[in-house]
Amino acid sequence: MAALTPYTFIQCPxxxxxxxxxxxxxxxxxxxxxxxxxxADEDNRTFDPRAPRSxxxxxxxxxxLYCEDCHQIRCPRCVSEEIASYYCPxxxxxxxxxxxxxxxxxxxxxxxxxxxxxxxLAVTSVETKPDPSLLAAPDNAxxxxxxxxxxxxxxxxxTSTEAGLKFDRPNNIHAQLTKLRNGGLTRLTARERxxxxxxxxxxxxxxxxxxxxxxxxxxxxxxxxxxGRGPGIEEKESLDVETQFANLKSFYQAQLANPNSSDTGLTxxxxxxxxxxTSLSRIMSIYTGGSLRDKKAKSRVGAMREALDADEGxxxxxxxxxxxxxxxxxxxxxxxxxxxxxxxxxxxxxxxxFPHGQAHFASDLRPVPHLLRTKRSKRCPVCxxxxxxxxxxxxxxxxxxxxxxxSYIPSIAIRPLALSPIPNTSSSFSSTSAPIxxxxxxxxxGPAIPGALLEPLRPAHFVLTFKNPIFESVKITLGAPxxxxxxxxxxxxxxxxxxxxxxxxxxxxxxxxEGLATTGGGAASGERDPRERRxxxxxxxxxxxxxxxxxxxxxxxxxxxxxxxxxSIVVEVVPPSLSTLPSGGGDSxxxxxxxxxxxEIPLFVRVEWEAEMGGDEVGSVMPGVGGxxxxxxxxxxxxxxxxxxxxxxxxxx
Amino acid sequence: xxxRRAPRGEYIETDTGNKVARKATLVGTQNIMLGGKTVxxxxxxxxxxxxxxxxxxxxxxxxxxxxxxxxxxxxxxxLSRGCCLRPPGRPYKGAFTFMxxxxxxxxxxxxxxxxxAATIGSHVHIGSKVVVGEFAIIKDYVRILDGTIVPPHxxxxxxxxxxxxxxxxxxxxxxxxxxxxxxxxxxxxxxNNPHPAPV
Numbered sequence: 001m002a003a004l005t006p007y008t009f010i011q012c013p014x015x016x017x018x019x020x021x022x023x024x025x026x027x028x029x030x031x032x033x034x035x036x037x038x039x040a041d042e043d044n045r046t047f048d049p050r051a052p053r054s055x056x057x058x059x060x061x062x063x064x065l066y067c068e069d070c071h072q073i074r075c076p077r078c079v080s081e082e083i084a085s086y087y088c089p090x091x092x093x094x095x096x097x098x099x100x101x102x103x104x105x106x107x108x109x110x111x112x113x114x115x116x117x118x119x120x121l122a123v124t125s126v127e128t129k130p131d132p133s134l135l136a137a138p139d140n141a142x143x144x145x146x147x148x149x150x151x152x153x154x155x156x157x158x159t160s161t162e163a164g165l166k167f168d169r170p171n172n173i174h175a176q177l178t179k180l181r182n183g184g185l186t187r188l189t190a191r192e193r194x195x196x197x198x199x200x201x202x203x204x205x206x207x208x209x210x211x212x213x214x215x216x217x218x219x220x221x222x223x224x225x226x227x228g229r230g231p232g233i234e235e236k237e238s239l240d241v242e243t244q245f246a247n248l249k250s251f252y253q254a255q256l257a258n259p260n261s262s263d264t265g266l267t268x269x270x271x272x273x274x275x276x277x278t279s280l281s282r283i284m285s286i287y288t289g290g291s292l293r294d295k296k297a298k299s300r301v302g303a304m305r306e307a308l309d310a311d312e313g314x315x316x317x318x319x320x321x322x323x324x325x326x327x328x329x330x331x332x333x334x335x336x337x338x339x340x341x342x343x344x345x346x347x348x349x350x351x352x353x354f355p356h357g358q359a360h361f362a363s364d365l366r367p368v369p370h371l372l373r374t375k376r377s378k379r380c381p382v383c384x385x386x387x388x389x390x391x392x393x394x395x396x397x398x399x400x401x402x403x404x405x406x407s408y409i410p411s412i413a414i415r416p417l418a419l420s421p422i423p424n425t426s427s428s429f430s431s432t433s434a435p436i437x438x439x440x441x442x443x444x445x446g447p448a449i450p451g452a453l454l455e456p457l458r459p460a461h462f463v464l465t466f467k468n469p470i471f472e473s474v475k476i477t478l479g480a481p482x483x484x485x486x487x488x489x490x491x492x493x494x495x496x497x498x499x500x501x502x503x504x505x506x507x508x509x510x511x512x513x514e515g516l517a518t519t520g521g522g523a524a525s526g527e528r529d530p531r532e533r534r535x536x537x538x539x540x541x542x543x544x545x546x547x548x549x550x551x552x553x554x555x556x557x558x559x560x561x562x563x564x565x566x567x568s569i570v571v572e573v574v575p576p577s578l579s580t581l582p583s584g585g586g587d588s589x590x591x592x593x594x595x596x597x598x599x600e601i602p603l604f605v606r607v608e609w610e611a612e613m614g615g616d617e618v619g620s621v622m623p624g625v626g627g628x629x630x631x632x633x634x635x636x637x638x639x640x641x642x643x644x645x646x647x648x649x650x651x652x653x
Numbered sequence: 654x655x656x657r658r659a660p661r662g663e664y665i666e667t668d669t670g671n672k673v674a675r676k677a678t679l680v681g682t683q684n685i686m687l688g689g690k691t692v693x694x695x696x697x698x699x700x701x702x703x704x705x706x707x708x709x710x711x712x713x714x715x716x717x718x719x720x721x722x723x724x725x726x727x728x729x730x731x732l733s734r735g736c737c738l739r740p741p742g743r744p745y746k747g748a749f750t751f752m753x754x755x756x757x758x759x760x761x762x763x764x765x766x767x768x769x770a771a772t773i774g775s776h777v778h779i780g781s782k783v784v785v786g787e788f789a790i791i792k793d794y795v796r797i798l799d800g801t802i803v804p805p806h807x808x809x810x811x812x813x814x815x816x817x818x819x820x821x822x823x824x825x826x827x828x829x830x831x832x833x834x835x836x837x838x839x840x841x842x843x844x845n846n847p848h849p850a851p852v
Binding site for chain 2: 388
């Protein structure tokens with residue numbers, strides 16, 4: 001089982017319709033002021049991280065934005081996005097939106113992906129192709145190769161010659177590819193097709209081909225019937241999707257323009273004529289119930305016929321699959337294309353044998369032009385202010401506006417706490433230097449190693465470190481249910497549910513202060529300070545622990561560590577036993593479900609601070625949080641409250 | 654900790670703040686440029702000997718001093734244990750030649766990773782056991798997850814998260830995640846007298 005690194009997910013208020021757009025909701029605020037952990041239970045609004053709905057509202061802090069005008073967290077799901085620019089991820093050229101309409105959402109330069117493995121394709125010469133990567137550069141003058149070129153994948157060594165695609169020129173591959181069919185045949189544009197049909201030589205050629213086909217494929221009954229009935233020339237002509245659509249569209253438009261076309265070729269739609277107002281009224285009367293005028297109308301409306309030949313967009317269904325069956329027998333299942341490969345293929349790829357990109361075999365797959373990517377700016381869904389706006393230029397990575405939640409709400413870091421005899425080694429602090437030795441820090445109170453399994457029914461301790469990003473000191477009030485929701489309920493005790501974090505002051509100020517404090521310390525820096533403070537702390541034992549070093553026991557209501565702009569507190573959890581099922585539960589007989597052994601704690605966080613009064617929001621805020629601000633200094637009390645989920649670890653089964 | 658450390662200190666710390674492990678293998682050091690504050694952990698190999706043999710025509714004509722930089726690394730880069738930086742090579746004007754490998758600032762290269770890219774931008778996180786193919790171009794703020802194989806000549810645009818074999822785009826770096834690429838704090842945690850990581 002994969003080790004689980006502790007995580008913190010924060011719930012976006014957009015999932016709760018009652019708090020949307022109302023940052024100072026009175027309800028959770030009233031609860032959070034109760035100093036006990038039970039408040040969430042009392043209110044009956046305990047957040048269940050395992051509820052199916054929670055999946056969609058929990059995000060890591062990095063993914064969340066913050067609207068400064070609404071004073072609320074915004075998640076990727078609730079912000080509205082606006083596309084700033086389109087660009088190709090391979091050549092990094094920006095594509096103007098006007099080109100997008102005419103040429104689609106794929107790169108029209110030489111950027112192609114391998115249809116087999118999606119690796120990038122390089123243009124190589126077909127003549128000398130020892131190593132694709134060696135010849136990939138266009139300025140390669142070593143072998144003055146002319147001749148046909150092919151696209152080659154340097155990852156899986158697929159080449160476009162496998163689909164019969166060769167190119168005359170090494171540049172402008174996209175234009176060449178649109179004119180090429182698999183097997184090297186040229187694909188005609190509509191005008192070329194029309195002109196070719198007038199060519200007598202082509203007609204003779206087609207007729208001869210049809211005759212050969214009739215002689216050869218006499219076993220296919222459908223095909224023969226069709227050929228006997230039809231004119232034989234146009235029907236054999238296969239159209240690609242775009243041409244067929246264009247033909248059909250023009251045909252139907254002509255039909256609509258000519259209401260009483262008596263040329264009843266196929267009576268697919270019977271007597272329905274869509275063009276005239278009378279038929280429209282007749283259709284309406286069908287739905288409204290009145291059917292009196294039907295017969296009268298019927299006689300008047302001319303029938304609308306269906307397409308008859310390729311010029312009109314008619315394509316006979318390809319029912320002869322013997323070739324596909326033979327190929328399947330030859331290549332086996334490995335030769336077929338996977339769903340993922342088909343999904344990568346663009347729809348209008350211009351191969352008539354599989355009109356919607358549904359190539360059955362991997363050898364039929366065509367190179368995939370790169371899909372364009374976008375740069376997007378994001379707006380608050382409530383007040384429509386922009387909360388994230390990147391520079392439109394593709395190559396720049398700067399943001400004009402970037403209001404991320406990480407610079408407004410405290411971050412929560414989780415670290416397992418080993419109440420071992422030697423807890424003050426620096427091992428748990430230096431993350432990169434060495435792995436923590438397992439034998440020395442084995443303790444009675446939970447895993448010292450991050451990611452280790454939690455022992456059922458034995459209390460484990462975790463240090464939660466809250467770091468304040470704003471330049472005001474904040475007051476944090478935590479609320480967690482005493483028992484986590486779900487089938488297997490863990491006991492949770494937040495040892496210090498209410499504390500104050502100092503402001504995120506200037507680093508300079510702090511350095512100066514430090515210099516004054518540690519005059520004779522030498523190497524002792526500010527980071528060692530809190531540990532010493534902790535070591536000095538004395539008091540009574542917690543009671544639940546046995547054999548703890550008296551210098552490091554836990555105290556209810558006391559902060560574990562404190563730093564410049566951060567505070568660490570301890571949470572004690574008693575994981576349940578996953579083997580003994582809880583009694584009385586209706587679903588107690590069910591087997592353990594996926595990730596049900598992960599210990600997740602819902603935690604309600606309420607942050608209060610005093611902030612400078614913003615100039616434009618005086619009017620709107622005053623009635624809302626009235627009474628709690630001193631008008632003379634222009635400061636106001638702010639608060640933000642949200643649920644978050646702490647994933648602590650997996651419980652041993 | 655101190656008992657395991659070599660008596661002279663595990664790292665050589667230069668004036669510009671580079672911390673180069675004594676056990677790292679740097680071949681052709683005169684062709685390796687370090688921008689400063691870069692950490693090179695033990696068992697890292699940098700192939701500075703694979704220099705460009707064919708000069709660009711403009712340089713040869715002007716008679717300028719040949720630019721022999723094989724690997725150039727910016728500031729605050731972190732090369733983890735056992736990774737390998739190797740300039741990419743290809744035939745050019747009839748002869749096989751290597752091309753320089755350029756790495757920007759704040760680039761983390763994970764353990765046992767092989768990098769043969771042409772260019773790596775700034776603020777890039779490359780996980781462990783990754784293979785970056787020849788002449789790949791990785792732009793800024795890219796995260797490459799562990800075990801990824803980036804095929805040769807692939808271009809990874811900014812703010813991409815890629816994974817898989819071959820590498821494919823699996824996500825975008827969120828707006829709030831771009832501060833996580835900073836390696837200043839990580840730089841302080843290694844060296845001969847490391848500081849503990851800040852909270």
